[in-house]
Structure formats: C-alpha cells, structure tokens
Amino acid sequence: MRYVRMTFRIVTVIxxxxxxxxxxxQHDIARVTSTEVIRTDFSGFNRWFYAQADSGNTELSTRDLRLINTDRQKTFLLGFIPRDATGVMVYRNEDSGWIWPPYFKFDSSDLQAEAASLVSTAAEPQWVVVTHYGWRNRFFSIYPNAVGIRPVEGPDVRVIPWFNISFFIFLIVAWLFxxxxxxxxxxxxxxxMMDKASHQMDEVNAGLSERRSRLRRWLDTWRRK
Known part of the structure; x- marks a missing residue:
C-alpha cells in the first residue's frame, strides 16, 4: 500500500x-527568420494542442495556420541557463479566445504583422523575446503558441518570468492557507465528531456485551434445571 501511495503521488506530481x-x-530569445501561412489538417490527437479558429471564423477540421519561423537561443534547465548555440524553433500564432489556457488572445493578425516587421538576417540580427505557451513536437506537428513578441538589444538579455514567480508564490501561499x-x-x-462517534460505538459495544452477559446467565439458569 505504501508503494501504491508513493506511485500515485509521483504520477500526480508529474x-x-x-x-x-x-x-x-515561457520566454525565448530568438531571431525571426520568416513568417508564413500553411494549410493544416488536424488529427484526432494533435487537435488537443491547437486553439480554436480565430475569433469570428468557423471551426473546421482543416484551416490556415500562421507560423513564425525563428532561430532560437538554446538553453539548459527549461530556459534558465543560456547556451552559446542556436536552433530552429517554429511557433504557431493562433487566437486562444475564451478557451483554455486563459490568455484571452484575439490579436493573432496583429502579432503576425509585428513578427513580419522584425524579420532579420544572420548578418544583421534583430533579436526578440517570444512569449509563448505549449510544446514543440515534430512527430505530431505540434507547435507552441506565440502570445507576444518584442525586440531586445541582444541574445544575452535576461528575461525574468515575473508572472511565473508570482503564480508559484500565490500557489504556495494558497496551499499553506x-x-x-x-x-x-x-x-x-x-x-x-470522530471522538463522539467513537464514544457512541464504545457505548453500543458495552450495551451488547451486557446483553450477551445477561443472555448467558439466563441460559445457565435453564441448564441447571
């Protein structure tokens, strides 16, 4: 039973x-290389990792998908330690609308135009911070969703995730409360309540014991006869 509880806790934490x-x-330091729009067919699995159609459009099984192609600064430990290397990262650009997660994003067209204006080359790089959520999985064609982009001075800029820090502080305080x-x-x-119930059970058991004792004494009187 101990191992079952431990396994359950580990799975829950994961x-x-x-x-x-x-x-x-999450915040990535990257250089925008291009933007594009592709036609995407959703499967039963990867559909869970895409947002709804843009606000005002009809939800279909296939639709256009805005992509932002970048050359991202690589990191260690989930982005906390920067590396002296870059790699390709592709972000989708979709309205999250009113659904989960609650980013309430309705400006994907504006964000696409902003990303297009920040396209640069390796010779004259314009570094940006791409704020996004989600994962990148090439096998299932899953992209993180960009929710914001802003230019920065260079690839060595340090972005402090104030929202995440505040969220975890709130989570810890709420858990302690x-x-x-x-x-x-x-x-x-x-x-x-448990003490009262235990006391009542003791009284019931005592009463049953007393009744059994009386029954035995009565049976003993009949045996003597």
Missing part, C-alpha cells in the same frame, strides 16, 4: 508539472 509547464508563459484551514477544521469539527 502530471501537474507537465500541465503547468504547458500552460504557463488551505492546509492551515483544513487542520483547523479537522481540529474543531472532525476530531470532536
């Missing part, structure tokens, strides 16, 4: 961590 890594905003509230509720309500 799933929760994966969910947060997917939905929380709920833990304290649960402990107080348990002390004031559950423990007295």
């Amino acid at each position: 799933l929760l961590g994966s969910l947060l890594h997917y939905v929380l905003p 709920l833990r304290a509230a649960w402990a107080q509720f348990r002390e004031r309500s559950l423990d007295p």
Whole structure:
C-alpha cells in the first residue's frame, strides 16, 4: 500500500508539472527568420494542442495556420541557463479566445504583422523575446503558441518570468492557507465528531456485551434445571 501511495503521488506530481509547464508563459530569445501561412489538417490527437479558429471564423477540421519561423537561443534547465548555440524553433500564432489556457488572445493578425516587421538576417540580427505557451513536437506537428513578441538589444538579455514567480508564490501561499484551514477544521469539527462517534460505538459495544452477559446467565439458569 505504501508503494501504491508513493506511485500515485509521483504520477500526480508529474502530471501537474507537465500541465503547468504547458500552460504557463515561457520566454525565448530568438531571431525571426520568416513568417508564413500553411494549410493544416488536424488529427484526432494533435487537435488537443491547437486553439480554436480565430475569433469570428468557423471551426473546421482543416484551416490556415500562421507560423513564425525563428532561430532560437538554446538553453539548459527549461530556459534558465543560456547556451552559446542556436536552433530552429517554429511557433504557431493562433487566437486562444475564451478557451483554455486563459490568455484571452484575439490579436493573432496583429502579432503576425509585428513578427513580419522584425524579420532579420544572420548578418544583421534583430533579436526578440517570444512569449509563448505549449510544446514543440515534430512527430505530431505540434507547435507552441506565440502570445507576444518584442525586440531586445541582444541574445544575452535576461528575461525574468515575473508572472511565473508570482503564480508559484500565490500557489504556495494558497496551499499553506488551505492546509492551515483544513487542520483547523479537522481540529474543531472532525476530531470532536470522530471522538463522539467513537464514544457512541464504545457505548453500543458495552450495551451488547451486557446483553450477551445477561443472555448467558439466563441460559445457565435453564441448564441447571
């Protein structure tokens, strides 16, 4: 039973961590190389990793998909440690609308135009910070969704994820508050209720024992006769 609980906790932590890594905003230092629009057919699996159609359009099984092609600065440890190397990264540019995750993005056309204006070459690079959520998977044709882009001075700029820091601080404070509230509720309500129930069970057991004792004494009187 101990190993079952441990396995359940590990799986829960992995799933929760994966969910947060997917939905929380990430910041990449990159150079925009081009923008394009492709026609995409969605499969039953990768459809889960795409947003709805742009606001005002009809949802279909195939539609145009805006892409932002970049040369991204590589990193270690989920982006915390920069590397002296770059690699190709392709972002999709879709409205998230009112659905999950709640970025409420409705300006994908404006973002595409902004990205096109920041296209540069390796000889004269214009570095940008691409804010996005999601994962890149080449096998399933999954792209992270860009939600913002802004120019920066160079590839060595350090971006502090203030939203993520605030979110985890809030998460820790909320967990501590709920833990304290649960402990107080348990002390004031559950423990007295359990003690009362235990006391009642003891009284019931004592009553049953007394009745069994009386029954034995009555049977003993008949045996003597």
